[in-house]
Amino acid sequence: MRRSIATVSISGTLVEKLRAIQAAGFGCVEIFENDLLYYDGTPGDVRRICDDLGLRIALYQPFRDFEGVGAERLERNVERLKRKFDVMHALGTDRLLVCSSVSPDTIRDDELIADQLAVLARHAQAAGVTACYEALAWGRHVHSYRHAWRLVDTVDHPSLTLALDSFHTLSLGDPVDEIASIPGDRIGFVQIADAPRMDMDVLEWSRHYRCFPGQGDFDLAGFTARVVKSGYRGPLSLEVFNDGFRSAPPAATAADGYRSLLLLEEQTRPRLTGASDTDALPLYAPPAVPAHLSTQFLEFAVDAASREHLVEWLEKLRFRRAGRHRSKDVTLYRHGMAAIVLNAEPDSFASAFFQQHGLSLCASAFRLDDAGLALERAAGFGYVPFSGRVGPNERVVPAVRSPDGSINYLVNETSGQPTLFEADFVLTDIDGPNEVGPLTGIDHICLALPMGGLDSWTLFLKAVFGLDASPGVLVPDPYGLVRSRAFSNRDRSLRVVLNASVDPHTAVAETVHVYHGTGLNHVAFSTDDIFGAVAEFKSAGLPLLHIPRNYYDDLEARYALPESLLARLQEHGLLYDRDERGGEFLHAYTETLDRRFFLEIVERRGGYDGYGAPNAAVRLASQARRRRDNAAA
Amino acid sequence: MRRSIATVSISGTLVEKLRAIQAAGFGCVEIFENDLLYYDGTPGDVRRICDDLGLRIALYQPFRDFEGVGAERLERNVERLKRKFDVMHALGTDRLLVCSSVSPDTIRDDELIADQLAVLARHAQAAGVTACYEALAWGRHVHSYRHAWRLVDTVDHPSLTLALDSFHTLSLGDPVDEIASIPGDRIGFVQIADAPRMDMDVLEWSRHYRCFPGQGDFDLAGFTARVVKSGYRGPLSLEVFNDGFRSAPPAATAADGYRSLLLLEEQTRPRLTGASDTDALPLYAPPAVPAHLSTQFLEFAVDAASREHLVEWLEKLRFRRAGRHRSKDVTLYRHGMAAIVLNAEPDSFASAFFQQHGLSLCASAFRLDDAGLALERAAGFGYVPFSGRVGPNERVVPAVRSPDGSINYLVNETSGQPTLFEADFVLTDIDGPNEVGPLTGIDHICLALPMGGLDSWTLFLKAVFGLDASPGVLVPDPYGLVRSRAFSNRDRSLRVVLNASVDPHTAVAETVHVYHGTGLNHVAFSTDDIFGAVAEFKSAGLPLLHIPRNYYDDLEARYALPESLLARLQEHGLLYDRDERGGEFLHAYTETLDRRFFLEIVERRGGYDGYGAPNAAVRLASQARRRRDNAAA
Structure with missing residues (x-):
């Protein structure tokens, strides 16, 4: 598929954005209106810059609150529309994204809305452009793609097409199957965004937490497979509003965006069961x-x-x-x-x-x-x-x-x-x-990343090694929260845990603050006999992290462990976790070797597949206390 | 009122927390279970530390998922309870916070729950302690204080009292009037937290976004006035889960917490209409x-x-x-x-x-x-x-x-x-x-704060100068988001705008990143004739910030301004905003004098009371472009 990205997805001035987008490999770009607004040059200048970079302006966006209005407002909206057509002509683009109305006084009358969309279509045709009508998840009356499609289908005009946006569909949990049955040439544009599952106002979720495909929790391959089945062959265009991306260097973000589309295309191929010739489809096919x-x-x-x-x-x-x-x-x-x-x-x-x-x-x-x-x-x-x-x-x-x-x-x-x-x-x-x-190998490695580093690493581990991600968890450190996400391949021969500080004080500890919080890396070695291993290592003088007695009192209350096991855990300074199926995890940490590094010894029993996340806070607190003690000494 | 705070509200190890809490002026503290869990000493040690600091342990918390369970689970819960009573005895505290059950298999039967709370009460009595039953806003069956009170009232046992938490009540929009009619001696504990209004899952909201009274949007004086009217005279205790506080230095956060309670007490006094003798009430009364x-x-x-x-x-x-x-x-x-x-x-x-x-x-x-x-x-x-x-x-x-x-x-x-x-x-x-x-005075000053600085300044401006806060707005900078909040007194003779970077790259620009984003301060001078003033200043050679032409094209589309006004705005390089009542704001910025500082000239017309927030993004983009140009030159 042609690969595109909206300028709003990355940071910088418009020119910086366009350069980063081109350098990342994209052939197309959506111009977000505000980026043009803040740009000190004409739309014609933007067109020339894009031409020089070999970028096609696939779409101009967004046009808001056109339909579902009274007659007088409609007239004003048509005036507004014509001005934007002028801008589009100067930009040299023929596609306009039109979002479903969000205005509280939207008239909830499909017939009226269809009539007004027909007006839109006629003006678009007169201007030689195509309007792409998109259902915003928080649209006042029209908020599902199926509703938007019924309206577009009713109008039945070549200059009015449907725009799809994976976020608006998947955030609502809308079923995606119907996409496949929409004629591909009636879909004018497809925007792609992933997001972590969050239980919050969908508008806020959309504006701050979207991310690139593969970085969130949505089934984007399922969505994209339906798009491909529909026959749509236009661009797949990333449209991501993300607070972190807004402040990260644009070149790196754009490069991750491009990778995420390649990965999405690869993941979409096996979902196209029944397609006549998947090899002929314009989807990226890297080595396995x-x-x-x-x-x-x-x-x-x-x-x-x-x-x-x-x-x-x-x-x-x-x-x-x-x-x-x-x-x-x-x-x-x-x-x-x-x-x-x-x-x-x-x-x-x-x-x-x-x-x-x-x-x-x-x-x-x-x-x-x-x-x-x-x-x-x-x-x-x-x-x-x-x-x-x-x-x-x-x-x-x-x-x-x-x-x-x-x-x-x-x-x-x-x-x-x-x-x-x-x-x-x-x-x-x-x-x-x-x-x-007593050690059998490396169980997992754990990398401490700067705040904002998780998204980039997630793509790397998925794309290069094909690892799967577990849902993220938040772990409290005495000096800030840590977001943790585990990755592994199917047979668990490779496990990687990524920890990133949620808080900037923790992340940039060295430069601005006494708070070190995380910033530690560790390697976990596996054993089949952790009691024996730890006894041996301790007697050899390996300094193990001391675990407070209160931890064991609480463990007793939580799990009703046999007295003898509890006593052995405490004697050896081991931490304990149990999963819902009875799998057990016994582990011990060394003290930190320097501020950034320590070791872990782990034993997995009964198919336990996690990393002892409930114990991470105990470890972080003990490490913080040790650092304080050392600093005081 | 006695002033208390939960250890979870601030960062650090347990000992650091207790020291910061004492230094801030608090006489009481709630011990949050996890802080004890991570502490490498006995509960008796904690008691001695608190004794040495002159801190009373007002409460131990939380005890979860006691009620609404089957007989066998109840038995286990009683065992768990007894262990916690042992901890409480060692801590030397006689109050336990019991949260309403959140377990999905909670039995939704008020009669059964009341019976089990009676069991709780009898065991509490036997242990010489009082249980304080709190309705969590996300409790499975019991989530309003009124429901919790009905149950506590039904049990009618001196060792079972009601716990109130302003967040759980105000986040749900629960009416607070009924609080005043609960007998004060049946309320065992009162927790206080503010929060910004957010439309999200209430559990997530509670866990990450609570703040001190006065920093958020809740009517805490109204809540507290009802508490005082009930006759309750126990501690008001801050219980705040806040990602920022988790990573900020504990002494400063605790000091702000203490201030926030003083301010709350001051604001509560005038809400006690009809109280017989407000002067005799234990509420802070500073000079006006x-x-x-x-x-x-x-x-x-x-x-x-x-x-x-x-x-x-x-x-x-x-x-x-x-x-x-x-x-x-x-x-x-x-x-x-x-x-x-x-x-x-x-x-x-x-x-x-x-x-x-x-x-x-x-x-x-x-x-x-x-x-x-x-x-x-x-x-x-x-x-x-x-x-x-x-x-x-x-x-x-x-x-x-x-x-x-x-x-x-x-x-x-x-x-x-x-x-x-x-x-x-x-x-x-x-x-x-x-x-x-042409200038008549200082309209407002605008301070750029590091990320996380807003909460502390909000308290300062409210407590020292009695300023009121407007709701916060988010402004996009090309290199990150900026949270902005305006403060003023009633007659608008003092106006202060605070801007804080949402993103750490922007906030700590100098040390870790090329991204400067904000970090600018400015002073806005008022004038009654901005066209004359700007013309004069420009002809004197004052360098004004250049505003892109596209801004005016968009202004035209948004406001349908008269052609002549639009031409004059563009000629003078002015920005324009209009409020819903037709009040107008015309303003111009100088270029930045160094990386941190610039000036603004503003004219308010027709009672306009804002700061041109919709134009802030245009300014930030122009400033960013200028910085880039300067850096390139």
């Missing part, structure tokens, strides 16, 4: 999501001091040094299936990462079936391939940048060939990769 | 709001360069230098009733202000009837009196600090005595204070 995905290693940017500290902890966790990189100051540690790489190479991407973030995850390596195709998929979605400095005899590994600039290596090991570790590292003679120890 | 309030001068912190620039502009606006301070590097400029003081004194509060903010408003002086009483009032609300370095022969002027540290001089001129200007300044011989010129 990587299969047999798992984490091969996590790579941390370290300096000498933090490496020493981290190695001390890893050794207490029974990790052993397994190798040293052939050409760089990079070491490999392993325990069971878990591998950790510590990168202290000067003048590398890792050292740049360390300077910016301190001890932090700078790269992850993923085993998968076809690294070349995985890279092609990621690049197709506009993510930036990475190639670093490679020494002699080292393998060239396809890689792609995350939204924060960290690197994702895409690794396929061919049997008979040296593994990546064998190729790049001088391996130490240890008891093989499956050395016996 | 200052009468005959007006701005005497505005004082700007400047350095030599910005002073030169600002003086150049002031002279183009026909301000004339009217004096020089007797002992400091401070000069006075006047035009009509408007007076501007430029403070470049080194090592003064003004120089500190300049270093932090650049050119900015560092002080305002207000004429009023009784400066001593006004200071007493401000100090009574906990605002900090200021006394600066005073030279020989200069007057000592009472002053109080604003939330941002700027100074408010409280000036009363006694006839026959030298005026403040005469006392402090060597005055130049100009044509007297009412020199003929």
Whole structure:
């Protein structure tokens, strides 16, 4: 499909917006009236800028409160309309979005409204343009697309078509099936927006919380499949009102918008059951999501001091040094299936990462079936391939940048060939990769993002790795709220949790405020015997986060746990969660290694699939208390 | 009334919270269960800390989902209850808040519920405590205080009382009159929260948007008056769930909470019509709001360069230098009733202000009837009196600090005595204070606040000056949204507009982001002839902000203005707004003098009482474009 976006969806002046939209790959744009209003130039100037950028102005919007009015008002509205037609001619666009009336004195008479829409159609025809009539979810009388379609169908004039907007339809829970039966050439325009499910006034919801497809909770592939089935082949155009996007850099937002349309098109294809030839449809078809995905290693940017500290902890966790990189100051540690790489190479991407973030995850390596195709998929979605400095005899590994600039290596090991570790590292003679120890692998990684970072990462994890998102949860930190969302693939071989501060004080702690709130990252290792593992790690001296006694008193009241289990949990300092089907989650945290980083040990029992979210507040409070204590000491 | 606050209302660890609450002046506190849960000590430890601080634990909360359950669940709930009674004994508190059940399987049978509340009452009595039963607005079956009261009245047991919460009552629009007829000794506890009017799910509204009395839109004085009339004399306790407060420093938030209760008590007194002796009631009675309030001068912190620039502009606006301070590097400029003081004194509060903010408003002086009483009032609300370095022969002027540290001089001129200007300044011989010129005075000042600054300033302006707040509006800046709220006194002799960025990128522009969005302050001067004034200022070379032509095209479509007026507006670069009663607002902006500051010239016609809010987005867009152009140049 042709890909379009409304100027209102991103920040900046009109010219900045148009440049960002073109750079992201869009071929079409909707001009939002206010953006033109604030622009210091003529509509003709805007047309020339778009021409120079190769952007087609697909639509001018919105025209409001035309229909359902008295005769005198209708006359004034026609005058108003003619002025806007003049603007459209100067802009060089032939489509006008007309929203259903919201005025309290709208006359609720379909016959009258149809007559007035016929007037609209005749004037549009005279001006050589097409009006696209859209039912606003909060329209006074017309608020469903089915009602709008009945009216457009009644008028039956080529210059009056139906405009669809996924938000207006899905926010009301309107059934979408009927879309497929509308003749495609009677649909003049299709706007696309996702949104998180919220129970609030639909107008406020629409104005502040829309987001790009894939970032929210709506079934947009289902919606779009009906649109495609109708025969509509015009643009799919993003129209997103989002407080965060309003203040984020326009180029990055526009790029995410474009990706979101590609992803939507990919997700729409399998929903087109019964379509005669889906391959011929104008929908994006990237290489499939990587299969047999798992984490091969996590790579941390370290300096000498933090490496020493981290190695001390890893050794207490029974990790052993397994190798040293052939050409760089990079070491490999392993325990069971878990591998950790510590990168202290000067003048590398890792050292740049360390300077910016301190001890932090700078790269992850993923085993998968076809690294070349995985890279092609990621690049197709506009993510930036990475190639670093490679020494002699080292393998060239396809890689792609995350939204924060960290690197994702895409690794396929061919049997008979040296593994990546064998190729790049001088391996130490240890008891093989499956050395016996209490840890079985990496359960999940958790990234702390700046406020507003969630949307971009959501798209990245869905588009590149095909992960599914769980609903978001809010977790209270003593110094602000944290929004948390978990992602995983179907077989749970890859799990990622994203935490973002809701509050700016927490997010930009370092620069403006003493409040650190979050800003921590962690890695959770899995075990099948957490009591044994924790006992062993504690006796080796691993500092575990202390959990207040009151937590266990409350646990007792909440779950009526057996006295003995409760006592063992408390003795080992473990946290506990239970799901509705009786699955259990037992976990423990280390203290923070520096302000940004700690480790977790988890045991899943009985198919538990979460992350102990009810305990996150306890952890955050304990960590905050420790930071205060340390600051005071 | 005794003043109390729930620990959930502010940020921090439990100990930090308790210290902040005590420091703010509260005598009582509600312990929120989760704060205890995260605390690494026993309930007895909490009791000792409170004892040491002189804080009484008025209540432990919340106990949930007790009533409306089957027999087996009731038994478990009684067990749960007994554990909480143990906690309460250790805490040394005798009141437990019991919320109406929210569980989906609540049995909707008032008789059963009353029986189970009677069970609750008997167990409470046995434990020597009182249960306070509260109707949550989203309670499954019981959601109004009247319903809760019927149940409590039916049980008729001294250990079961009613708890009131202003949010639960006012959010539902429940009538409050019946409160007055409940026997005061049957009300066990009263929680107070305000909130902005929002059309959203009441649970979400309650959890994220509550605020202190006076910061929102509820009629809390009306609610509290009924509570007082009932005979209730227990604590008024703030229980506020607010995302902003969760991340703000606890001491400042607690101090605002305490002020808000004082202000509420003051506002409640006049609502107690018919009460026998209001003077004997335990309600705060500060000195009255200052009468005959007006701005005497505005004082700007400047350095030599910005002073030169600002003086150049002031002279183009026909301000004339009217004096020089007797002992400091401070000069006075006047035009009509408007007076501007430029403070470049080194090592003064003004120089500190300049270093932090650049050119900015560092002080305002207000004429009023009784400066001593006004200071007493401000100090009574906990605002900090200021006394600066005073030279020989200069007057000592009472002053109080604003939330941002700027100074408010409280000036009363006694006839026959030298005026403040005469006392402090060597005055130049100009044509007297009412020199003929097109400006008549200061219409309003507009302060740009960091995100989250609105609530604190709202209390300050209401408490110190008795200003009323208009409803807030959201204004789009090209780089983020701005929340704007206007304040004025009854005779409109003082008008203040507060703008706060909704988005952190805009708010903390200097430190983390290129996005400056707002961060501007301005002063608006009034005139009776804006066309003449602007023509004169322009010909003197004052740089006015350019308004795009498209704005006028749209104005034409919106208001159907006479061709001649439209032409004159465009010729002079004026913005236009009209209210529903035909009042008109014509205004023009200067360019920005530095990144933070500009001037406005306004003419009000026909009783127009607003600030041209629909034009603010045009201004912000023009300013943003200018900044971009300047940055590019």
